[in-house]
Amino acid sequence: MTATKKLNLKQKYQYLTRDMDWEPSYQKKSDIFPQEDFEGIKIVDWDGWEDPFRLTMDAYWKYQAEKEKKLYAIFDAFAQNNGHQNISDGRYVNSLKLFLSGVSPLEYAAFQGYAKVGRQFSGAGARVACQMQAIDELRHSQTQQHAMSHYNKHFNGLHDAPLMHDRVWFLSVPKSFFDDARSAGPFEFLTAISFSFEYVLTNLLFVPFMSGAAYNGDMATVTFGFSAQSDEARHMTLGLEIIKFLLEQHEDNVPIVQKWIDKWFWRGFRLLSLVSMMMDYMLPNKVMSWQEAWEVYYEQSGGALFKDLERYGIRPPKYQDVANAAKEHISHQLWSTFYQYGQATNFHTWIPKKEELDWLAEKYPNSFDKYYRPRFEHWDALQKKGERFYNPTLPQLCQVCQVPVLFTETDDPTAFSHRDTVYKEERYHFCSEACCEIFDNEPEKYIQAWLPVHQIYQGNCGGPDLPSVLSDYYHFNLGEDNLDFSGSPDEKRWNEIKGIKPLDKDDVA
């Protein structure tokens, strides 16, 4: 007779991911999992797949339920106590508008992506991991919308985020990132999202930015951010395990995976330039600069990671040095661009205050005063004369990352980085060598890119002029959601909350 003994963690995980699986008897495995081979990845033994957290379904539901209870208690408290009145500055909310329309829909895209690829693996461990992650990502999308629904009652620009995500020009940057990953094969999707994005890069979004939300008095956002991030810790671990699993399975996988890492690191880096701007310009109370965050979360952590992966024959991403060198520039170049196109954004833009310019100069001693401060001071002078600058043209977009061609050459911050190539008698334009190379490797994929500026010019985005595109197709409330923060209804409302009386003519001595 055997005594019943409590199973340990390893045994429980073994039962869930191995013993509940079965071998098909009347269908061929290749018919059941038809996407498993076409990318060229060779899996010799799915039993090599291990989730180091060894999370089983019962534990998963238990801990997730507890996280949700804590999170929603805080949302209630935040709403009941009018938490939006305690944020650092009315301008802060604009980072949430970008987050809700740029990032939250990616959580939903990730949910769809993991639900889809989870069906495609013949290994049960991988299927379970993808299932849990799909549920996590759906939770993130929901909690973010719930958290920000409170802000939607008090501020403009938050009313139609999913539609804007699908249509607005700069939101095609995050949208196309996930669409391009989801339209790849299942192993490439995992390398793109689980490894390159979740493991290598998302810390930059969810750790220093969320810590920044706390520092700006936004209890709701920091709480959903860290609650989501507690799932991300699992996702990141999985991302690393996936890479090691692929590399250990067969040496032929190494060059394929390396190419994917090169590509998706670069795409992720371009996507995160939006976060650089949120950190350096959109958080009124600063925690750390983008450059500092990049040094801790990419150069230091990524350095340790890629050293660890050396033994598999993997080297750091091909264009890593370009990304490292750009850390002193990208946030300033991007904010300058959004400032110019502030008539076409669902959030407000502004010239940083004097002390904020000084902070930027201190954090970016090699670049800010030399290249960027004069530009902001020039625009500020124009604005004070009543000639706030808006750029009336539409920007040229990169065919691959869809960011406007606004970044500069590594060795010359005054020269735009621009590449082009001809494919089937058509010329395509890129923001960088790296994006051009991605295109050259998969031209048939990227010629299909839905580039918002081209679509506007082709007449596929509503009316004939920019205001009708913005109002009819993007659903912006013109004069409320867009333009400078100064003079906006948001500013007026914030001043009312804080009892700040704007100066009028009579107050000027």
Add this chain to the structure above:
Amino acid sequence: MSQKVFIAFQDNENARYLVEAISEDNPEAEIQYQPAMIRIQAEKRLVITRETMEEKLNRDWDVQEMLLDVISIGGNVDEDDDHFILSWNN
């Protein structure tokens, strides 16, 4: 080259005990306090031990309870009923 593993926790009541336990088990670990979070880093290896946590809390503690408060990690993870270990192996 220095190769740091790290773990970040929400700065809350649970984290206080985690930090105490980690400091005791990893005397070399560096603790960084940032708004709403605590980041702990160490060269190559960091361990959280169930036994130490149970001493600090004076109750049973499941290693997976840390999932509630963790924000991020860097390093290879190895978890069993008694430990949570982060390491770089190369």
